[in-house]
Amino acid sequence: MPVFNQSRSRIIRIIFLAAFLVIAAQIFHLQVISREYKKQADINAIFYPSRGIIFDRKNKAILNNILMYDLMVTPSEVKGIDTAYLCQLMEIDTAEFRRRIKIAIIKNKAFRPSVFEELLTPQKYARMEENMWRFSNGFFLQPRPVRSYPYDAAAHILGYINEVDTSIINKSNGYYLPGDYSGRTGLEQYYEKVLMGQRGTELWIKDNFNRLVGHYQNGAFDTAAVAGKNLRTYIDIEVQELAEKLLTNKIGAVVAIEPKTGGIIAMASGPDFNPNDLTGPDKQKNYTKMVLDVSRPLYNRAIKGQYPGGSTYKPLGALIGLDEGVITPESGYPCRGAYYECNRPIKCTEKWAGHAANLRLAIAYSCNSFFSSTIRRTIDNPKYHNPRIGLTKWKEYCNAFGYGHRLGVDIPNENGGNIPDTTAYDKEYRGQWNSCTMTGGGLGIGQDKMLVTPLQIANAICIVANKGFYYLPHFVRSIDNETEEDTSLVNKFRKKHEVLTHISDDAYDVVTNGMHDVTEVGTAAAIPKIPGVEVCAKTGTAQNKRVIDKKVVELKDHSLFVCFAPKENPKIAVSVIIENGGFGATWAGPIGYLLVEKYLTDSLRADRQKEVERIAAANLMPSYLTREQFVADSIRAYQWFQLTKDSSYIDKYTYEEIDQSLLPQKHKPSPDEKGKTTTFAFAIIDDKNFRKKSSFAMHS
Secondary structure (H helix, E strand, O other), rough: OOOOHHHHHHHHHHHHHHHHHHHHHHHHHHHOOOHHHHHHHHHHHEEOOOOEEEEOOOOOEEEEEEEEEEEOOHHHHHOOOOOHHHHHHHHOOOOHHHHHHHHHHHHHHOOOOEEEEOOOOHHHHHHHHHHHHHOOOOOEEEEEEEEEOOOOHHHHOOOOOOEEOHHHHHHOOOOOOOOEEEOOOHHHHHHHHHHHEEEEEEEEEEEEOOOOOEEEHHHOOOOOOOOOOOOOEEEOOHHHHHHHHHHOOOOOEEEEEEEOEEEEEEEEEEEOOOHHHHHOOOHHHHHHHHHHHOOOOOOOOHHOOOEEHHHHHHHHHHHHHHHOOOOOOOOOOOOOEEEEOOOOOOOOOOHHHHOOOOOOOOOHHHOOOHHHHHHHHHHHOOOOOHHHHHHHHHHHHHHHOOOOOOOOOOOOOOOOOOOHHHHHHHHHHOOOHHHHHHHHHHHHHHHOOEEEEEHHHHHHHHHHHHOOOOOOOOOOOEEOOHHHHHHHHHHHHHEEOOOOOOOOHHHHHHHHHHHHHHHOOOOOOOOOOOOOOOOOEEEEEEEEEEEOOOEEEEEEEEEEEEEOOOOOOOEEEEEEEEEOOOOOOOOHHHHHHHHHHHHOOOOOOOEEEOOOOOOOHHOOOOOOHHHHHHHHHHHHHHHHHHOOOOOOOOOHHHHOOHHHHHHOOOOOOOHHHHHHHEEEEOOOOOOOOOOHHHHHEEEO
């Protein structure tokens, strides 16, 4: 053989050998090392379990499952079907059909089933189920358990589920797969591992045309799905429904807790939404609408809203002062309408002499002067010889009452509020401050830099009711078939926290008696009593300032109320806040009383039912929301125009269609300009820094 041919033959053999090695290595990688095809096989064989059910304290199912259907497609198998008729049944056009097929191929490959349309409406499901024989090449209906809320209530508590995104899949170390659903908020998120259950698998044999021909080894390796575990909660769904009804057309929150256990009986935030709006075929449209609503119905104000505590702080201030020895039950203050001992007077509602002659009276009539004097004495406590130490000690008490930090409730995204310390005042006053600095700002009456959540207010009054101890507020009482792992999840809620038991029972008694006087002769005396039930309460108002159009505007005070009942052996503690509601006894107090009566007596008297309707019918939504919605919508309309040059969304923001008084005179079109130029102006056009971005002209 010529030398040249020998060389060429050797090269060919080397090429074949290299190709063989590459193929062998790839086969080894696919079959032994890589799990990608195993995952794909598993995906084709996975079926999903029902999520666990959530029950209220009376074992009523408040979160359940119903069965809906997804229309699935395997693009590689779509052959010989009547596409036009399918589009007619699904109410789409052929362009949308092709788009969905392309998306399925991109997301999940052509040979694997993908969702063509999820959660079919009953009408679409009926049409498709009747005609599936026409589309058996490539399409099939797949059942999916979907969450159902029988009482249309407790949306912020229960939360919702949604399809997992890439970040969730990556963080799960491969547990979640495309198409899986997981809890996104509320109990659904916190107890995800308990509620979700375990997938089942069926391994099938397919031929070279991707057709199913039978179970692998007669189903020897198949596993059944395991349903998620059920949760038993402290929630009373009837009290929850009542709380939500009373918050209709109001911004605010309600929290009701069982003091002896920390179990949350009800938690409502207004405005709220129907939880069924975030399940089913219209969930994305409804979610988008709620996200764009400036009243923020998705925002749980009970755990995230941060408000001045107002006079609901005063029982705590009294206990701190008593324990520190700066006041006694007999301590009084000669108040005639205001506290004048610091630079800024602190006004009182009551002006008659003697309304703060002792601690019980000061609590009953909510004397601002008495409690301003008390916090100043606490900070200037002679035994510390330094107001910095006094303020630090005061903060320690507030933290022990649960203020200034997250409590750790079993739903996510809780805020911690704020209790100021020396650092905060050093920063603002460059270290030049004294007890009058915060007293004059209203810290002694729950204002100044103090911010608390409705949950913290309710928890703090549980500590008062329990004379010094509490359990972390939580919803879940038990988990069905609880394992060690489940126990580790809920154990922290079963631990007793004896944070302030060192305060004497006598101190708690005098404060409790003062709170009972609030309902008998004091600021809540006008609220109708509950027969046979002694209520201990504290009303409150909190200053309400807001930036509107770049100006700080003082609005109507927030209405606050906190209580527990019965006085002996308390079974429920309630906190209520109604934004822009005025005095505590005007709106918050009556709401609190109704919830207490409903829980303790399991009913409401006929005249109290009328009160429910009166309160529910009252619209206290602030007028500035209309303005803020206009601003938000106009900005989005302009941004959409910038992206698409589509002016259809901004027509309603022309000068001719909005209040002319909102616009600077120099921006209004002259008569000569009309007909030539349509100028779109937004509500924030008077903001000089944004003017160029928020107005533009289209020439006709």
